[in-house]
Amino acid sequence: MKQTANNKLRYIAYIRKSEVREDSQVLSHQAQLREIHTKFPDLNIIDIRYESQSAFKPGRPVFDQMMDDILNGKIEGIVAWHPNRCSRNEIDSATITYALRGPLKDLKFVSYDFQNSPEGIMMLQMVMNQAQYESSKQGRDVKRGMEEKATTGERPGQVPQGYIKEKILDEDGNIVMASKDKIATKTVDDAERWHLIDKMWDMLLYEGYNPDQIWKKATYEWGYLTRKTTFKKNSPGGKPMPKSMMYAIFTNSFYAGKIPHNGENYDGKHHAMITWEEYQTAQQLLGKRGNPRVGKFEYAFTGLIKCGVCGCSIIAKHRTKYNKTEGRPVTYVHYYCTRKSLARPCNQRVYTRVEVIEAEVDEELSKYTILPEFRDLAIKILRRKHEVEVTDRKNIYEMQQKKHNVVQTRLDKLVDMRTSGLIDDTEYKQQKERLKREMSETKQSLQSTEQRAENWLELTEKAFDFATYARIRFKNGDIKTKREILTTLGQNLILRDNKLQITPNEWLIPIGIAYPELEKDYLKVRTKNKGDTTVVSEEFFEQWRARWDLNPRHPA
Numbered sequence: 312m313k314q315t316a317n318n319k320l321r322y323i324a325y326i327r328k329s330e331v332r333e334d335s336q337v338l339s340h341q342a343q344l345r346e347i348h349t350k351f352p353d354l355n356i357i358d359i360r361y362e363s364q365s366a367f368k369p370g371r372p373v374f375d376q377m378m379d380d381i382l383n384g385k386i387e388g389i390v391a392w393h394p395n396r397c398s399r400n401e402i403d404s405a406t407i408t409y410a411l412r413g414p415l416k417d418l419k420f421v422s423y424d425f426q427n428s429p430e431g432i433m434m435l436q437m438v439m440n441q442a443q444y445e446s447s448k449q450g451r452d453v454k455r456g457m458e459e460k461a462t463t464g465e466r467p468g469q470v471p472q473g474y475i476k477e478k479i480l481d482e483d484g485n486i487v488m489a490s491k492d493k494i495a496t497k498t499v500d501d502a503e504r505w506h507l508i509d510k511m512w513d514m515l516l517y518e519g520y521n522p523d524q525i526w527k528k529a530t531y532e533w534g535y536l537t538r539k540t541t542f543k544k545n546s547p548g549g550k551p552m553p554k555s556m557m558y559a560i561f562t563n564s565f566y567a568g569k570i571p572h573n574g575e576n577y578d579g580k581h582h583a584m585i586t587w588e589e590y591q592t593a594q595q596l597l598g599k600r601g602n603p604r605v606g607k608f609e610y611a612f613t614g615l616i617k618c619g620v621c622g623c624s625i626i627a628k629h630r631t632k633y634n635k636t637e638g639r640p641v642t643y644v645h646y647y648c649t650r651k652s653l654a655r656p657c658n659q660r661v662y663t664r665v666e667v668i669e670a671e672v673d674e675e676l677s678k679y680t681i682l683p684e685f686r687d688l689a690i691k692i693l694r695r696k697h698e699v700e701v702t703d704r705k706n707i708y709e710m711q712q713k714k715h716n717v718v719q720t721r722l723d724k725l726v727d728m729r730t731s732g733l734i735d736d737t738e739y740k741q742q743k744e745r746l747k748r749e750m751s752e753t754k755q756s757l758q759s760t761e762q763r764a765e766n767w768l769e770l771t772e773k774a775f776d777f778a779t780y781a782r783i784r785f786k787n788g789d790i791k792t793k794r795e796i797l798t799t800l801g802q803n804l805i806l807r808d809n810k811l812q813i814t815p816n817e818w819l820i821p822i823g824i825a826y827p828e829l830e831k832d833y834l835k836v837r838t839k840n841k842g843d844t845t846v847v848s849e850e851f852f853e854q855w856r857a858r859w860d861l862n863p864r865h866p867a
Contacts, residue, residue, distance in 0.1 A: 320416055322388040323377055324359045327366065327396045343392045346421045351390060354419070358386070366399040367443075378406055381414050388417040394425075394438045404439040408432055465580060466498060466570050471563050472538060472556065473508035474581060475501045498581040507535060508560065509584050515561060515596065516589055517614020517624065522597070526557040561593055586649050589626070610644065611790040612668060612804075615797060618648040619807025621657035625649075627665070646806065663809045669785075671811040672797055676782040678823045679800075679815070685833055686779040690772055715753040722746045778822055 326343045340361050347356075362373035374397070380386045389407075391397055398404045407415070411432055418425045423438065425431055470476055476496040479487040487495040511529060514520040520528070529535040530551050537556070539549040560566070567590035568583030569576040585593075610627035618625060627646045634641040645662035725746065729739040777799060785796045797804070801813040815823070 319355045320387040321385075322354055322356045322390050322417075322419070323380070323386045324356050325362070325374070325377060325389055325391045325397060326359065327362045327364070327371075327374075327391075329363075329365045343396070343421075346392060347390055350421050351419060354390060356390065366395070366397070366403065369400055369402040371403075374403065378410065381410055384414060387415070388419065389415070390419040391421075393420055393422045394418075394435060398439050399443050399445075401440075401443060404436065404443070407439075408436055465496075466565060467572065470498050470581075471565050472552075472560060473501055473505045473566070473584065474498050475538065498579070500582055501538060504535075504538060505584075507533060508566075511557075511560065512566065512585050512589070512593070513614055513624070515593055516585070517626070522557045522561060523554070526552065526554050529557075558597075561597060564590055566590065583651060586651055588628070589649070609790050610646075611665075611793040612646065612797060615794070616646070616668075616804040616806050616811070618650075618657060618659055619805040619812065620659050621648065621650065621652040621655040623649045623652050623657065625806050648806075659807065661809060663806060663811075667809060668806075668811050669793075672785065672793075672800070672813070673782065675800060675813050675815070676785060676796075679778050679819045679826075680782045681775070681778045681822065681826055682830065682833075683779050685830065686775045689775060715750070718746055718749045718753060722750065774818055778819070778826075 324344065324347055326340045326347075328340060328343075340363075344359065347354075360373050360377055362371055364371050364373075366374075377386070377389070381389075389397065397407060407418075411418070411427060417427055418435070425435055475498075477499045479495040479497055481487055507529065511525050514525050514528070515522065535552055536549055537552055564571050564576050565579065565581075566584045567587045568579050568581070569587070570579045613626050614624055616625040617623065625646050626649055627644055629642050629644050631640050631642045633639070644665040646665065646668060647662045648657055648659045650657040650659070722743070725734075725739065725742055728734050729736075734742075781796050781800070785793055788796070799816070800819070801815045803812075803814040805812040
């Protein structure tokens, strides 16, 4: 149809790409617009509409507004890159072709020639139907491919925090292609983040933290930053973890070695952080709001003990059986190795009853248990001697402070000498470094003396309290108490072949060495004096004091 300058049709340029991701598009917004202006330089384009949304389903706001403007007579023509930019679904296709009966006078495309005639409209419908068919087929193929990938043990798309995808290389170091235009990849541990995510799981499962506490610790103490992604611009990676991601991690079965896809969990090939049982336990702990709940069963020693073969965590489970002797159901608690290490296969398939572990802890505590009356006597003597100790340490502190002041004065004079030109740069630097080392040494000495003067008696009393009452508290205490006592008792807790090995904390070792003989002597004196401990001389107690450092470095 021939148009004059006065009745020239008004066109709108419709520029669409399917997603925000520009690298997956044939032409970006600006590239499409450039091609339109190149092919139709004289076209009367009065407006340009941009949209970043798939056309596979109806409901595009920019497209719908454009069609309203056409129906209201504001626009008579549309120009686009290709018909599939306008529609890839039956409803929008019908909207366009129906509008060609009246208000829509013309359609122009860079890569398709349209004639506004019955034959041209029929061909346009066929092209749009083809676009809809290709989208449907592509979507079906993508879904089939993703499901096939999941069934073979690989996660389609991105992997969660703690993992990365790595290109697969052949024997010659060449990249393997999964298809014509897609590189084959495999899931591997993210060396920078895997151990941190693993620690988060341990904190949730075994250390009593809730997701909010874990998130705060990871963000403000560890400085955790999310993995950067390279496939799209303005990536949210390389930034602190949003709190919502914390919950996404703890509800993702991928960490238990599964590939979640379409409501199913397929077995994955990647290195699992936790067992399936641990994952299910985590879901129970999270509850509706992600806060750990106190369940029917709690375990005192989970997360504290390691396997003596593979080094994995020892966890617990309960089992209820009917006891014929007692005539009632009885619940048993067993501890066992998670066996989740790939590097060190584990043969520890035995279960250790909680009573066995508690008996061994009790036996270890017995080595460091002292009489309450001996504790009272020791504290009484220590407090009296504390006054002398404080006086001695005060004198030492004053001497150290004087030395510090002298070094500071010499350092000030050195600066004055350099400013006055009495010494050159070389001599100034040499003397300055020497004085700075002296200054550092005096500061450390002062700090050490201050800490000893303030803390040694308090720490000693706590140590005596633990040695006196820990065994009784462990026997009669609740789960939290038993857990605290075990962590105070020792470290490097190892379970192997139903035997618990405990490395006692350093401050307890002198008690185990010196106290048994001292107790014998003490009881002899007490018996000889008919229970009167006031006659026990301080020289007797000095035997203890000589064998034990009065700053036991007790952790509590």
